[in-house]
Amino acid sequence: MSMTTLVDVSLSDGQTAVWGGAGSTAMLLGTMNSLGHARLAAIEVLSPAVIAQCVSREENPLQRVAALREHANATPLRATVNLLATHGYIDVLSGEALNTWLRMLARHGISEVVLIDPQLDFQRLDSAVQMALANGLSVIAALPYVDDDEHSDAHYSAAAARLVQSGAQRIMLRDEAGLLHVDRLPGLLSALRDGLDGTPLDLHTRCHTGLGPQVALEAIRLGIERLDAALPCVANGASTPALPLLVRSAALLELPLQAPDPDRIKAAEAQFAAVADQQGFPESQPWAFGLAPYEHQLPGEIAADAMQVLRLRGRLADLFGFSRECTRIRQELGNPPMLPPFAQAIARQALEHLDAEPRYATLQPALRRWLQGCYGPIDTSLTSLQQRIGAVATPCRPINLSTDDALAALICGCPALPPFQKLEYEIRTPEQALTQGLLQRWPGYTVLSVTGPGLSIHLEHSKG
Numbered sequence: 205m206s207m208t209t210l211v212d213v214s215l216s217d218g219q220t221a222v223w224g225g226a227g228s229t230a231m232l233l234g235t236m237n238s239l240g241h242a243r244l245a246a247i248e249v250l251s252p253a254v255i256a257q258c259v260s261r262e263e264n265p266l267q268r269v270a271a272l273r274e275h276a277n278a279t280p281l282r283a284t285v286n287l288l289a290t291h292g293y294i295d296v297l298s299g300e301a302l303n304t305w306l307r308m309l310a311r312h313g314i315s316e317v318v319l320i321d322p323q324l325d326f327q328r329l330d331s332a333v334q335m336a337l338a339n340g341l342s343v344i345a346a347l348p349y350v351d352d353d354e355h356s357d358a359h360y361s362a363a364a365a366r367l368v369q370s371g372a373q374r375i376m377l378r379d380e381a382g383l384l385h386v387d388r389l390p391g392l393l394s395a396l397r398d399g400l401d402g403t404p405l406d407l408h409t410r411c412h413t414g415l416g417p418q419v420a421l422e423a424i425r426l427g428i429e430r431l432d433a434a435l436p437c438v439a440n441g442a443s444t445p446a447l448p449l450l451v452r453s454a455a456l457l458e459l460p461l462q463a464p465d466p467d468r469i470k471a472a473e474a475q476f477a478a479v480a481d482q483q484g485f486p487e488s489q490p491w492a493f494g495l496a497p498y499e500h501q502l503p504g505e506i507a508a509d510a511m512q513v514l515r516l517r518g519r520l521a522d523l524f525g526f527s528r529e530c531t532r533i534r535q536e537l538g539n540p541p542m543l544p545p546f547a548q549a550i551a552r553q554a555l556e557h558l559d560a561e562p563r564y565a566t567l568q569p570a571l572r573r574w575l576q577g578c579y580g581p582i583d584t585s586l587t588s589l590q591q592r593i594g595a596v597a598t599p600c601r602p603i604n605l606s607t608d609d610a611l612a613a614l615i616c617g618c619p620a621l622p623p624f625q626k627l628e629y630e631i632r633t634p635e636q637a638l639t640q641g642l643l644q645r646w647p648g649y650t651v652l653s654v655t656g657p658g659l660s661i662h663l664e665h666s667k668g
Contacts, residue, residue: 207462208424208454209245210447211282211406211432214476215272216248218438221410221504223485225257229268230629231479233275235435238472240277242464245430246316247276250283250309252290252544253505255616262622266312266612271627273313280315280342287321287328288579290545290570293617295578302332304611306339316342318376322543323579324348326366333370344406345372347396348543349379351498357395365399374404374430379419380503381542382410382442386422393426404429410444410504412497414490417445417453424450424459435469437477440490442504448473478631499527501542502551510551522558529554537574538584545570564589 215236219227239247249272250265258265273281285305287297294301306317319332329345336343345367347360360377367375377396384392396405407428409416417440420431432444439446448469454461479485502510514520533550540546549570557563564586567575574582575590584590613621652663 206427206429207460208428209430209462210450210464211246211248211430212239212242212244212434212447213248213408213432213444214239214434214438214472216251216254216284217432217504218434218443220251220253220257221442221508222438222488223480224509225253225505226483226485227479228261228629229258229263229271230627231483232268232272233627233629234475234631235472235479236272236275238468238475240275240279242279242468242472243462244279244464246280246282247272248282248284248318248432250281250314252284252286256290259616259618259622264622264624265616266308266621267624267627269309269312269314276313281313282316282318282344283309283314284318284320284346285309285332286544287319287325287332288323288545289615289617290548293614295573296328297615298328298331301611301615303335303339304608305615306336306341308608308612310339310341314341316344318344318346318378319372320346320348320378320543322348322541322546324363324541325580326370329367329372330370333372337371342374343372344374344376345370346376346378346408348541349377349381349384350541351381351383351501357391360392361395361399363399364396364403364405365401368400368403372403374406375400376406376408379407379409381497381501381507382412382416382504383498383501384409384419385413385415386418389419389422390426393423393428406430406432408432408444410442411440412442412491412504412507413495414493416440417449420445420450421453421457421459424454424461425457427460435473435476437473437480437488440488442491442508443488475631479629482631494523496523496527499524500530500551500554502530502547503543506544506548506551509548510555513555519558526554526558529557533557533571536585537571538582540571540574540579540582546574567593 215232219225250269255265258268289295289297317336319329319336321329333343333345347363347367364375405428407423409419423431433447433450434444436446436448451461451463497507510526514523514526530550533553534540549568553568553571556566572593575584575586575593609621613619650665654661
């Protein structure tokens with residue numbers, strides 16, 4: 205049996221799910237130094253969510269890739285590319301726009317791309333795979349996991365076979381809502397392999413239900429080729445399983461896992477945890493087992509955001525009511541896939557309805573575009589709402605921009621890409637942080653003095 209290898213997603217999905225995407229590029233460089241020497245199969249550094257986070261901080265996402273590449277010690281860097289954009293500047297990423305973006309990713313240091321089409325449009329994926337290959341990228345085609353009666357093992361086997369025909373070099377079973385369980389896994393992986401004809405199979409799963417680590421270990425036992433995981437401080441909950449826990453558990457169970465360098469992983473975790481401590485980022489907390497994810501089926505970071513909103517409103521007890529409303533909205537719309545750009549829009553719409561607003565009094569932009577047919581023909585029960593907002597005559601607008609940078613800015617959802625910046629970040633000891641805080645406050649005082657075990661700081665303005 206072949207050995208399972210690990211891909212680290214701490215710098216993308218991990219920090220998005222646990223820290224709300226607050227990890228800036230400068231904060232990640234020290235951790236990347238250690239991860240890059242840890243003998244991982246790859247490190248994921250970019251996703252649509254990370255791009256949005258960079259733009260909101262006026263960081264250039266391509267600088268993020270280039271800077272992390274310099275610290276990666278030749279470990280392959282991975283990016284996820286969703287063919288349906290979330291920001292509204294472009295609805296469907298295809299043609300020359302997609303080709304330009306893939307070329308720029310490769311130029312700045314990306315080696316592998318995970319291509320995601322939430323609607324699993326094979327024609328779009330065929331074209332995207334060929335473009336990625338032409339730009340020298342290793343191509344992983346994502347097969348989104350859905351937990352319902354329509355998505356049988358036979359469905360997944362046929363879909364996997366079709367993705368292999370597209371030319372993808374690997375297939376990823378992508379369970380962003382953390383719905384997989386060990387009872388489903390053996391039959392599902394067997395069916396997938398029947399369709400894959402030897403093409404490597406990867407797994408991306410989350411821990412919403414608390415079952416993620418168990419599912420990951422069972423996948424290793426069943427011979428999954430690659431598995432996504434994260435450092436402990438950004439693992440579990442809405443994120444992926446914790447990498448060190450998988451390594452220790454696999455060793456205990458004598459499972460065929462190619463373990464990364466434990467010292468490098470320990471150093472990476474210490475550096476990442478130090479950033480979290482210094483910045484006041486939230487600690488990762490495993491979620492207790494619950495059935496709500498099987499109802500709402502929201503991807504990790506979107507589920508985390510929704511639960512935080514409910515918690516801040518003092519309405520976490522309404523989680524199942526929110527989950528049922530997500531299902532109702534999805535059914536009324538004609539079952540858009542519970543992936544970006546639709547999942548977050550459905551979650552926000554459900555929160556509005558939960559506040560007793562008239563249903564669809566306002567409409568999330570992505571849902572408006574869905575009803576207007578921008579992503580293709582739909583069958584919805586909301587016909588009166590659909591008539592009210594009207595159809596779009598030309599949903600796939602031509603894009604004519606003169607430079608690669610201008611096109612990349614459109615893809616990233618901003619008027620212009622931010623300029624490259626000087627990247628500096630220093631981890632301070634508690635004593636250094638205390639001293640810096642005192643120095644910042646000192647001008648307002650005549651004397652500042654702090655004493656403690658092994659510590660004495662005295663600041664006094666000189667006379668004259």
